[in-house]
Amino acid sequence: MQSVRTVPSFHIEPSTRWPSLGLRELWDYRELLYFLTWRDIKVRYKQTVLGAIWVIIQPLFMMLVFSLFFGRLARVPSDGIPYPVFTFCALLPWQLFAHALTESSNSLVGNQNLITKVYFPRLVVPISAVLGGLVDFAIAFVILLVLMLIYGIVPGWQIVFVPALVLLAVMAALAVGLWLSALNVQYRDVRYTINFLVQFWLFATPVAYPSSIVPEKWRLLYGLNPMVGVVDGFRWALLGKPDSLGLPLLISVIVVLTLLVGGLYYFRRLEQQFADIV
C-alpha cells in the first residue's frame, strides 16, 4: 500500500519583489512558535534572585512614581478615578506593548545564530517575541484586579472586551516590531532608536493622564497613535471611563491593520536577505 508516497516539495529561486505572506507555512511551524515563546519566558528570569516577582515590581513602581509625581504633585486629572488605579490600568497594556515592541525589534538580531543556520519561516521570531510578554501581562492583570478590589471598583459588562483590546495591543506591537526588526537586521541604528521611541511614545499615550485633556480638534491626530485606542479601551472596559469609545478606537484599529499588513510584506521581502546581511 506504500506504492505512492507524498512528500512536500519546493522550489528554490532568486529573491522576488512581492513574495507571498507564507501564512500557511507559518501555521505549519506553530510548534516552533510555541517553543520559542516558551524558551523566552523560561529563560527570562533565570539566575535572578527575585525571579517572576520582577513582573509585578516593574508596573507597581511605575504606578507609584506616576501617582506621586503626576497624581499628587502635578495634580493631573484622572476622570474621577483614584489615580493609582487609573494609571495602573493603563500601564498594563502599555508595558505589554512596550515590552513586545522592544523584544520583537531586537528579535532577529538576537536570534541570528538560528537565522544563519536553520531554515524556518522568519516571522516566527518576532511573533514569538511579542507573545512572550503575555504571561507577564496575565500576572500583572491579577494585581490590577486586586487593586481595583481594594479601591472598591467593580468592572462592568465591558470587561469582556479586554481580550480584544489585548489582541489589539499585541498586534500594534507586532505591526511596528515587524518593520523595526527587519530594519534592524540591516541598520543597527534601530537598536538605539527603540528606547528613545518607546519613551517618546509613552508620553504620546494617555497613561499618566486622561485622553480627555487633549483638545478636541487634536483628537483625530492623537488617535493615529494606536495605543490611544488601546489604553482608552482598557479604562473603558475596566473602569467605565471614558464613557464611550467610538472614532479614536476605530482609527487605532485601521492604523494597526495598515501597519501590520505593510509590515508583513516589508518583512517578507527583506527576509530573503536576512541570512546574508544579519
Place this chain on the structure above:
Amino acid sequence: MALFVLCVILMSNVTIRCEGLSKSYRIGASQEGYKALRDVIAEAARAPFRRFRYEARNGHENSNGHYFWALDDISFEINAGDLVGIVGRNGAGKSTLLRILSRITKPTRGRAEVHGRVGSLLEVGTGFHPELTGRENVFLNGAILGMRKSEINRKFDEIVAFAEVEKFIDTPVKRYSTGMYMRLAFGVAAHMETEILIVDEVLAVGDAQFQKKCFQRMSEIGRHGRTILFVSHNMSALRNICKQALVIDHGKLLAQGEVNHTIDHYLAQIRDDSQGDVIETRTFTVTSVEINSESSPIIKTFDPVQVKVRFVPKTVIKDPGLYVSILTMDSQRLTGLDLKDFTTTASLPPGETAELGFRIESLPLLPGSYQLEIHLKDMASGLIEIVPRTFRFEVAETEVYGGRKLDQWFGKVGLRARPLVER
C-alpha cells in the same frame, strides 16, 4: 519563493535538481555585514535615488560594488537515496551550496527543485540554550530543526541513548561536558526523519570517538534509503559513507561521479595545483615540495618514494636541517624523518635554490589521504621554521597482500609481511 506543494513522486526519482545555481556576495563596502544608517546617508548623498533600488535582485550593475561569486552556475541532479559527498577547498562554495539547498539563503540566479523534507545540520547545537536542561533543549532544538513534538516524543529515548546522557537529562546543558553537549546536539539532528539530510563539516569539532559515532549513524541513515548530502574534509569518511561525490572549486562544479574515482581525481588535482605555489617563511622561500613514487606515476603502498623540498634561503644557513613528517588528514602524526639523523649538510648561501629530501625505501602507508609537514632548520642558530601549510598526497587504492585491496578499515600503516608457513 518557497512554495510548499504536495507532490507525488512518480517515475522520476530525482530528489534534488539544480539548474544554474549562482550566488554572489558583495565585497568591500558592506563587508561588516550590516550597515549603519550614516553609511546609507553618505551613499545616498553621492547617488540620490539609487538607494531605493532593490539590491538583492541585482546590484550587479552597481558601479561601486565588487561582487564575488561564491557559486557560479552549478547544475546537477541527485536521485532519491543517493549518498553524496561534497568536496572542495575552503571557500570553494560548498557551504554556500548547502545554505541555498537548506533555504537559508536565496540564490542570486538559477533555481533548484527539492522533493522531500530537508533536515540540515550546518552546525551542531544550533539553538541550544545553556540555561535549559537537556530534555528541554531536545524539544527546543527538535522544533527548530522542523520536527513535530510527537516525532520528538517518539524519538526521545533513542536520542538520549545515543547521546549517553541519561543521568543528566534534567541538568542544564551549561553544566555538560563538551562531549555530552555535542552528542546530544548531534543526536537530535541525527534522529530527524526527513527524506533528505544535509550535513556540513560539523563533525570535525568532536573527538575521534564522537566522529566515529556520528559517521556510523550517518551510514545507518544512508542504509534506510534516505538522501544525504555531506560536506567533509575527511576523505575516508566520505569514501565509507557516500556512493557519489561532487567536487566544487571556485564556485564551480568540477566533477560529479562515483565517490572513490571522484575523490582520487580531486586529490590529484590539488596536488598538481599546490606545486608551483611559492610559500614564504621568515627565512626561506619554499618553491616546491614533492612526493613521487619511483616505480609508477601514482603512489602505491610499499612503493619506493622520494620526498623533495626545494627552497631558497634568505640568509646564510650554516647548518641546514630538514624534518619531514607524515600526518593523517586529521593531523595525527604518523611518523617523521630528520635529516640530522642521517647526515650533515654543507652551509647554504642566500639567494640560491637548494634541494633537500629523502628516499623512502618502501612507503608503509595503506591507501588513503595523508599530508606532509615540513620543518626547515638551521642547527647552528637553533632556528626552526614550520612551513605554514601541509602538502596533501594520496596513496592509491591498489592490491596489497595477495591481490587484496585494503582500505582504511585496516588502519593507516601497511606491514610488509609473509605467512610463517611456506606453501
